[in-house]
Amino acid sequence: MSGYMAGVLAILGINVIFAYGIYLTAAAGQLNLGGAGFQAIGAYAAAILSVELGFGIVSTIVLATLAGALIGFLIAFPILRTRGVYMVLATFAFAEVVVGIILNSDTLGGAMGMIMFDYIETPAVLWTAAGVVAFVFYLMSTPIGLAMRAVHDDEPVADLMGVNNRAIQVAAFASGGALAGLSGALYAFYFGFVEVQYFNAFLSIFVLLYVLIGGTQTAWGPLIGAAFFTLIPEALRIGEDWRFLIFGVLIVLMMIVRPEGIVTRDAIDRIVARLMPGDRRA
Amino acid sequence: MPEPILRLEAVGKHFGGVVVLEDVSFDVRAGSRHALIGPNGAGKTTLFNVISGVFPPDEGRVLLDGLDLAGVPSRRRIGMGMARSFQNIRLMPHLSVVENVMLGQHARPGLLRKLKPVGLLPKSRERDEALEVLDRFGLDAYRGQVVANLPYGIRKKIEVVRALMAEPRLLLLDEPAAGLNSTETAALRDFLMEVSARGVTLLVVEHDMPFVNSLCEHVTVMNFGRRIYDGPAAGAREDEAVLDAYLGTHHKKGASDAA
Ligand SMILES: Nc1ncnc2c1ncn2[C@@H]1O[C@H](COP(=O)(O)OP(=O)(O)OP(=O)(O)O)[C@@H](O)[C@H]1O
Numbered sequence: 389m390s391g392y393m394a395g396v397l398a399i400l401g402i403n404v405i406f407a408y409g410i411y412l413t414a415a416a417g418q419l420n421l422g423g424a425g426f427q428a429i430g431a432y433a434a435a436i437l438s439v440e441l442g443f444g445i446v447s448t449i450v451l452a453t454l455a456g457a458l459i460g461f462l463i464a465f466p467i468l469r470t471r472g473v474y475m476v477l478a479t480f481a482f483a484e485v486v487v488g489i490i491l492n493s494d495t496l497g498g499a500m501g502m503i504m505f506d507y508i509e510t511p512a513v514l515w516t517a518a519g520v521v522a523f524v525f526y527l528m529s530t531p532i533g534l535a536m537r538a539v540h541d542d543e544p545v546a547d548l549m550g551v552n553n554r555a556i557q558v559a560a561f562a563s564g565g566a567l568a569g570l571s572g573a574l575y576a577f578y579f580g581f582v583e584v585q586y587f588n589a590f591l592s593i594f595v596l597l598y599v600l601i602g603g604t605q606t607a608w609g610p611l612i613g614a615a616f617f618t619l620i621p622e623a624l625r626i627g628e629d630w631r632f633l634i635f636g637v638l639i640v641l642m643m644i645v646r647p648e649g650i651v652t653r654d655a656i657d658r659i660v661a662r663l664m665p666g667d668r669r670a
Numbered sequence: 671m672p673e674p675i676l677r678l679e680a681v682g683k684h685f686g687g688v689v690v691l692e693d694v695s696f697d698v699r700a701g702s703r704h705a706l707i708g709p710n711g712a713g714k715t716t717l718f719n720v721i722s723g724v725f726p727p728d729e730g731r732v733l734l735d736g737l738d739l740a741g742v743p744s745r746r747r748i749g750m751g752m753a754r755s756f757q758n759i760r761l762m763p764h765l766s767v768v769e770n771v772m773l774g775q776h777a778r779p780g781l782l783r784k785l786k787p788v789g790l791l792p793k794s795r796e797r798d799e800a801l802e803v804l805d806r807f808g809l810d811a812y813r814g815q816v817v818a819n820l821p822y823g824i825r826k827k828i829e830v831v832r833a834l835m836a837e838p839r840l841l842l843l844d845e846p847a848a849g850l851n852s853t854e855t856a857a858l859r860d861f862l863m864e865v866s867a868r869g870v871t872l873l874v875v876e877h878d879m880p881f882v883n884s885l886c887e888h889v890t891v892m893n894f895g896r897r898i899y900d901g902p903a904a905g906a907r908e909d910e911a912v913l914d915a916y917l918g919t920h921h922k923k924g925a926s927d928a929a
Pocket residue numbers: 685688690708709710711712713714715716717757
């Protein structure tokens with residue numbers, strides 16, 4: 389594996405984990421446009437724990453993940469008081485607040501960022517990503533996953549079916565925060581430094597788009613979305629500027645042709661039907 | 671006389687200045703097949719919403735097995751043995767038929783059960799149960815399809831199946847036969863008879879009078895938010911007030927349609 393390939397795959401792994409963090413709330417019907425804030429929390433938690441407090445790599449990553457979960461849990465309560473576009477704005481504002489705090493904090497290195505002492509390599513990132521993918525597929529296959537999708541579709545009816553909407557939504561924010569935090573910790577250890585400029589509004593927008601364009605109806609969506617938007621620009625060797633343009637065009641196209649995302653239930657049903665004509669499994 | 675499974679005591683509800691329910695009282699006997707009928711806008715669906723806890727009554731009480739439901743959150747009521755369907759179909763549009771039906775199992779107890787990867791297992795008790803009921807309802811062919819694409823009559827039936835999946839003792843059905851053709855209506859009647867025979871109490875809102883007459887032995891009639899009749903189904907057909915408010919006009923409408 390060339391160094392270049394290893395780098396691309398590591399970014400892919402980080403993006404996939406990050407996308408699943410945003411997916412968990414989206415699957416339960418809430419749009420989180422504050423992804424960068426959660427990822428920054430994971431990255432800076434990792435930097436403090438590892439550099440300042442001397443924790444080992446594994447315990448640092450675990451604790452940074454928990455930090456993301458805790459913040460996700462706490463922030464869920466005020467955010468869930470808002471609805472629709474106001475919720476999107478609230479999550480966006482949350483990320484801006486996180487970045488603002490980091491920028492103004494000397495302990496966190498302000499605009500200078502922080503340098504890590506320990507490193508992880510690509511395989512560690514990829515194994516973690518594989519574990520996250522497996523976990524989300526598992527979760528979405530359980531009655532809890534079904535309840536999340538029910539909350540997404542129709543909250544009042546989900547409630548009458550016995551689903552605790554509030555608990556599901558808070559749990560979605562907490563577990564989403566955990567995965568975003570995990571992706572931030574991996575980012576810190578892989579790249580060896582954290583700088584606040586990276587966790588900007590575009591990052592939040594991109595990761596939400598990975599998820600929405602991938603599709604929120606099945607656990608395949610974020611995987612396909614993140615892979616698509618990480619690998620295509622690399623394959624085409626296009627720079628940042630072109631990336632924005634391609635993103636813009638793709639989003640408009642997607643809204644027209646596949647408003648529910650690339651991977652939908654219907655699409656999977658059709659593929660299964662084609663591959664296994666006799667199979668009537670639901 | 672056994673205790674009623676459901677008792678309404680002087681239930682009142684208004685939206686702003688509009689009184690939608692006023693002093694509605696009646697009992698639903700355990701094991702009975704009970705119809706709730708009345709003209710459009712009489713307040714039948716609103717009463718279902720009060721019973722299931724979508725909103726609280728402004729006056730009066732709703733008792734399930736003698737227990738006052740005031741303060742019992744709506745989501746807890748299905749677990750207490752009460753499930754309902756919706757007049758304007760409310761299935762989850764992005765879930766498949768079998769997933770919608772399995773959602774009806776959500777209120778069953780057991781945290782471990784909720785962690786079972788049912789969607790990944792080729793076989794599970796949860797799925798088998800859902801498939802079995804779908805089969806008995808003639809819905810087997812649709813099991814894996816996303817409900818948004820299915821015809822109205824099919825979705826209407828899936829709603830009933832979903833409510834049944836909760837294994838309720840009291841099943842509230844809001845116009846289950848609406849949109850079904852006569853064969854489907856007859857099949858629904860037979861199926862509900864079977865459900866009833868297993869001990870489930872039925873409270874059914876329905877405009878299809880032949881369906882009501884062949885299914886239910888007890889009828890409550892509402893008009894303008896008030897109860898105007900409560901008694902045997904046969905009696906309702908001879909009651910002056912009922913004929914005036916509902917059945918009479920119903921028949922006249924039918925006659926003028928035929929003319
Ligand atoms: N949430 C609400 N806000 C305001 N008015 C409402 C609301 N829900 C129902 N109503 C009004 O209450 C009255 C009774 O409505 P409801 O749906 O209970 O009648 P119904 O007996 O079920 O009629 P139908 O046979 O047409 O289904 C109607 O006049 C309706 O407009």
